[in-house]
Amino acid sequence: MAVHYLEFERPIADLEAKIEELSKLSETASPGAFDAEIEALRARTQEMRRETYSKLDAWQKTQVARHPDRPHFVDYAAGLIDEFVELKGDRTYADDQAIIGGLGRFRGRPVVIMGNEKGRDTITRVKHNFGLARPEGYRKAIRLMELAERFSLPIISFVDTPGAYPGVASEERGVAEAIARSTEKSLLLGVPIVAVITGEGASGGASAIASGSRVLILEHAIYMVISPEGANSILWRGARTPDEAAKAMKITAQDLLGLKIVDRIIPEPPGGAHSDPEATLKAVGDAIEEELKALEGFTPDELRKHRAERFYAIGRAGLQ
Numbered sequence: 001m002a003v004h005y006l007e008f009e010r011p012i013a014d015l016e017a018k019i020e021e022l023s024k025l026s027e028t029a030s031p032g033a034f035d036a037e038i039e040a041l042r043a044r045t046q047e048m049r050r051e052t053y054s055k056l057d058a059w060q061k062t063q064v065a066r067h068p069d070r071p072h073f074v075d076y077a078a079g080l081i082d083e084f085v086e087l088k089g090d091r092t093y094a095d096d097q098a099i100i101g102g103l104g105r106f107r108g109r110p111v112v113i114m115g116n117e118k119g120r121d122t123i124t125r126v127k128h129n130f131g132l133a134r135p136e137g138y139r140k141a142i143r144l145m146e147l148a149e150r151f152s153l154p155i156i157s158f159v160d161t162p163g164a165y166p167g168v169a170s171e172e173r174g175v176a177e178a179i180a181r182s183t184e185k186s187l188l189l190g191v192p193i194v195a196v197i198t199g200e201g202a203s204g205g206a207s208a209i210a211s212g213s214r215v216l217i218l219e220h221a222i223y224m225v226i227s228p229e230g231a232n233s234i235l236w237r238g239a240r241t242p243d244e245a246a247k248a249m250k251i252t253a254q255d256l257l258g259l260k261i262v263d264r265i266i267p268e269p270p271g272g273a274h275s276d277p278e279a280t281l282k283a284v285g286d287a288i289e290e291e292l293k294a295l296e297g298f299t300p301d302e303l304r305k306h307r308a309e310r311f312y313a314i315g316r317a318g319l320q
């Protein structure tokens with residue numbers, strides 16, 4: 001499978017091309033002829049990758065957050081959830097595959113899980129509408145939340161979407177109302193909900209399933225009210241670049257933690273989540289397990305109060 005390199009990864013790509021070239025030459029030369037050179041290049045590549053990813057700017061993090069090879073919801077479900085049973089449909093109109101959810105066991109604990117799925121190739125991207133949920137997707141999420149509350153099950157949500165689907169049919173079926181009701185349901189739940197921003201979390205399409213008791217974010221993920229491209233176009237009428245918009249909007253995990261919009265940053269492997277999906281899944285699983293344990297013992301009213309206080313506090317820091 002071809003490796004997808006981002007623009008700022010060109011120097012890394014060049015080194016890995018040299019490694020591949022030497023590896024092919026070593027097949028025709030005497031055994032071990034290029035081993036030392038290959039090992040030196042690999043070490044240099046690892047160091048360059050670590051150094052590059054330690055100082056990414058907001059626009060570079062946006063590109064990493066959108067990387068097509070990052071783990072998707074289906075990967076988290078397969079790697080972290082046992083006995084997963086998908087529940088489909090909103091019981092009103094249809095089943096939206098941009099949001100997937102169901103029942104399963106997370107490290108022995110029965111849970112309800114849900115999340116955005118973008119798809120990985122042409123067929124699955126069309127099937128999942130590139131992660132752009134329609135109204136029925138949010139109504140399905142509400143149904144899953146109500147099911148979780150009925151049986152006192154914690155909820156884990158994985159957020160990775162460029163936003164809700166903005167098409168005419170989506171508007172006709174009440175996408176704004178569906179997002180609002182999903183957000184309201186998230187805030188009023190009497191069970192714990194741990195939300196993880198795994199890639200890009202944009203607009204109300206993300207917050208509709210991300211308004212949790214605890215909101216976690218991967219190191220190079222982003223969370224925002226609008227994309228940098230959209231902000232540049234709508235707010236500045238194209239007078240700036242998406243690069244400038246990303247920096248001004250404070251959308252990185254580090255900015256969001258400082259603003260108390262998220263509660264915890266989950267470290268990614270050097271080179272991003274896509275460079276070592278297995279390590280990423282373990283780190284995410286460990287963080288979720290810790291947060292769920294911390295929320296054990298809270299009554300439904302205490303969970304609602306805690307969640308309300310958490311969200312009321314956003315934007316009020318330094319105003320006292």
